[in-house]
Amino acid sequence: MTSTVGRMLIVLLPFLVIAVFWATAVMERRIAGHPGQRGFFERNGIAISIYLLAAIGIWILLMIVLPQLYMVDYSFHPKLPAAQRGGEKDVYTLENYRYFIFGSTVRTDQFNTLHLRAFFLTIGASIFITILNFAICYPIAYYMAQVAGPARLRVLLLLLIIPYWVNEILRAFALVIIFGTSGLINTALLNLGAVSNPIDFLGHDIALYTGLSYAYLLIMVFPLFNAIESLDKNQIEAARDLGAPWWHIHLFVVMPFAKPGIASGCTLVFMLTAGALAAPLILGGPKSLWFTPIVYDRFYQAFNWNQGSAYAFVLLLACIAFVLLVLKLFKVSLGEIAR
Amino acid sequence: MSANVELDHVTIRFGSFIAVKGATLNIENGEFFSFLGPSGCGKTTILRTISGFLDPSEGAVRIGGRDMRGIGPNKRPTALIFQNLALFPLMTVAENITYGLRVRGVSREKRRRRADELLNLIALPGTGDKLVSELSGGMRQRVAIARALAVEPQVLLLDEPLSALDLKLRQHMRNELRIIQQRVGITFIYITHDQGEALTMSDRIAVMNAGVIEQVGDGRSIYDRPETAFVASFVGENNPFDGRVVAAEDGHAVVESAFGRLRGRNRGGLGVGDPAILFVRPETFSLGTGQADSTVESEVLNVAFEGNMTHLFFRGPDSKKPIVITVPRGTGASMPEQGSRTAIRFDPEEALVLPAGRLARD
Secondary structure (H helix, E strand, O other), X not given: OHHHHHHHHHHHHHHHHHHHHHHHHHXXXXXXXXXXXXXXXXXXXXXXXXXXXXXXXXXXXXXXXXXXHHHHHHHOOOOOOHHHOOOOOOOOOOHHHHHHHHOOOOOOOOOOHHHHHHHHHHHHHHHHHHHHHHHHHHHHHHHHHHHOOHHHHHHHHHHHHHHHHOOHHHHHHHHHHHHOOOOHHHHHHHHHXXXXXXXXXXXXXXXXXXHHHHHOHHHHHHHXXXXXXXXXXXXXXXXXXXXXXXXXXXXXXXXXXXXXXHHHHHHHHHHHHHOOOHHHHHHOOOOOOOHHHHHHHHHXXXXXXXXXXXXXXXXXXXXXXXXXXXXXXXXXXXXXXXX | OOOOEEEEEXXXXXXXXXXXXXXXXXXXXXXXXXXXOOOOOOHHHHHHHHHXXXXXOEEEEXXXXXXXXXXXXXXXXXXXXXXXXXXXXXXXXXXXHOHHHHHOOOOHHHHHHHHHHXXXXXXXXXXXXXXXXXXXXXXHHHHHHHHHHHOOOOXXXXXXXXOOOOHHHHHXXXXXXXHHHHHHXXXXXXXXXXXXXXXXXXXXXXXXXXXXXXXXXXXXXXXHOOOOHHHHHHOOOOEEXXXXXXXXXXXXXXXXXXXXXXXXXXXXXXXXXXXXXXXXXXXXXXXXXXXXXXXXXXXXXXXXEOOOEEEEEXXXXXXXXOEEEEEEOOXXXXXXXXXXXXXXXXXXXXXXXXXXXXXXXX
C-alpha cells in the first residue's frame, strides 16, 4: 500500500509545487499592486517558467523533502525482514525512540546511558566548538572587513581558502599524523624534554576537538566578514571619539550590528559540527563518544535502518530546537540570517 | 569648559604625499572657527589630526596648552560630528545621545536625565525612544550634535555636517548651529567647502588650498582683502585680469592686461614687471565708461534677470570664463543688448592687484 501511494506522491507532488509557485507568483503581483509589472511567466516565457518551477520543485521534493519524510516514517516502524514489510506486523511504534532513551525496545527501567551521554556530549561539545570558532574567527573577520587594505585582503582570503581545497578526510588524517603518539607534536615534546612519555592526544579526544574546530572555520569567517564589512567605519570612529575603549566598541557597536552574521555563522557551524562524521570516525579515540558514528553504526553495523532513522531524527530535532532557542534568546529572526 | 586649539607647524604626510604643510594657527577659546577649502585641500586631515585619529608627521597639536601627541581620540577633550553623522542605527535616539556617558559608566538614571536635557537643547523633546531611522535628516543632524555635546567636550569638531541636507534645511541649520554654539560656549571647529556656511557662521575662517593655509581672518576681511589669488577667486565671485605690473605707486598698481592697463590697490607691494592678477568683484562693476585705467569694453554674452539684480556676462580675457557683473534693481540703468559691445567701469579702490597664482577651479 505504502509503495503505490509513495509512487503516486512522487509523480504528483512536483505538479502541486508548480501550482503553489504559480499561485504565489500571482498573489505577489496582486499584493504589489503594479498592474504594469510583468509577472514571473511573462518575464521568463511559459517554457522556461515551467522548466524552472519543475526543476526546483522536483529537486526540493525528491532530494530533500521526500527522503527526509521517508526517514521520519522509517523511524516509527519496527525493523522487520523484507518479507514482512507492509504486513500486519508493520505497525507504527515508538520502539526505536524507546531504545535510544532506555536501551531496550520494550523495557523502560533503566536509561541507555551510553547513547544518551554521547548525545548530550555531542551537543555540548558542538556548542563549545562553535564558541571557540567564533572567538577565533571574529578577530580575523574584523581585520579583513575593517582593517586590511584590498591587497592584504586578497592574500588573506587565499590563505583561508586554499587549505580547504584539501578534502576533509585528508585533513583529518593529517591531524592523526600530527597528534599521533609518534607524531610531530609528541616527537617535538619528547625531544625538548617537556614530557617523558608521549601524550595520547587521540585517546583524549584532543585531536578530535581540534579537527572539528578547524573543519568549519571558513563557514564561520564568511558570514562574519560579510556582516562586519557593511558596517560604516565612521561608526567605529564615532564610538572611539566618544571615549569608548576597544572592547566596548566591539561589544556594543560592532557585534550588535553583525548579529545576523554571527547568528548565521554560529548556527551553520553548530549544525555541521554536531552532524560531522568524517572527523569523529578518523580522529575519535577508541573511547570517543560522538553521536554521529553511533547513528552510522545503527545503519551499517546493526543494519537497523529504522533505529538509525530515529537516532538521526533525534539529532536533527535537537539541533533545530537548540538553534531556534538561541535565535530567540538573541532576538534574531530567521529572515535576518538569510540577509 | 572650553579650550583653545593650537596648531604648531603641523605637517601631515601620507607616504610621499603631503596632505597638510606647516599649518600654524591658534583657535581661540570659545571661537567658531572654520576651515574652508575645496575637496582634497587637507581640511579634513587637519580635523582628524585635532580629533586624534591621526598624529602629525611634524609639529604639534595642543589643546588647552597640552600637547596631544600619542593621545587617542577616546582620550581627547574633543568630540567629532561626522559628515554622514555616523549615528548608531540599532540604538534609540536617547541611547545614541548618551553612548559616551555609558562608556564613562554614568548611571542609567543620570543618562536618562542628561538625554532629556540635551533633547530640549536641540528642540526635540520626547523623541528619546524613537529609532534614528524614524527621524528626518534635520532631526538626525541635531541628534548627532547632542551626542557629541553629551560628553561635554571642550572642543566640538564638525566635518561638513550639513552637506547631506537640502538647501532650505541647510540655511536653517546654520542659524541653529550658531545658536547652539553661543549657548554652550565651547570652541567649534567647522570644516566646509561651502563659503556661504563659513561666512555666515564663523568668527574666523582659515582658507586652505593644496595642504596650505592661505589666509586666516574673519569673513569680512577674507572677502574684502584676500591676500592670494586663490582666496580671491575661491571666496565669492571674482573677475581675474592677469598680466604684468607696469606701474606701482601710492599703494596702487597698474596691470597690463588683455583689456589694456587697469589700476587697482597694491596691498602685496608688487613691483614693476611682477606677474600679477587684478581682481574686480561683480558688484564693483557698473555700466558706463569711466577713467581709462578702470574701464573694460567687451561683448555682452548674456543678460540674466534674477529679480533683485541682473547678472551680465561679458566675453572675458580668455574664452573660458566670462566677466560677470551684477547690477542691482532700481538703479535705472538700461540693460545693454546681447551681442553689443559695452563699456563697464569699476572703482580702482575696490579692485585688488595680487601676485599671480593658482585660481580656484569652479
